[in-house]
Amino acid sequence: MVYRIFAKASALDRLIERYPCRVKPSEPERRWQIVQIGPVVFMRCVEVIIGPQGLYLHVKPVLSTYQPMLIPWTEFHSARRAFLHWRDARRLEIGRPAVTSLTVYGRLLDDLRPFLPSVLVDGL
16 A cells, blocks of 8 residues: 555656566666655665666565566656755656656766766766
8 A cells, every 4th residue: 555655656657657668678687776756765676777778667665566667768858956865866857748757876877877868968
């Protein structure tokens, strides 16, 4: 029940519906990542794969799991400075009209930069 509230509040349910992943990408995976989707921080329960086709996210909180998603790079439309756990981060808007936002920091943010649309990278 609590996880359904998180899915609604973050719009994770809408992301999964709009960007379903049928086949897991073959690029290296990063497990136990911290990301913020909308206003909800998912602590060390997100599997991330960064590849040319898009950003693969699979949120796996304790005692629950959501379906994986693959968000094409063209769906990221704006980047704003943010803070996540007192660290410099970037909030990326997803979809047009915006479905939700994804906030990342550190090495994960650095690894996303080469794949994001060039107009966003200038602001990072």
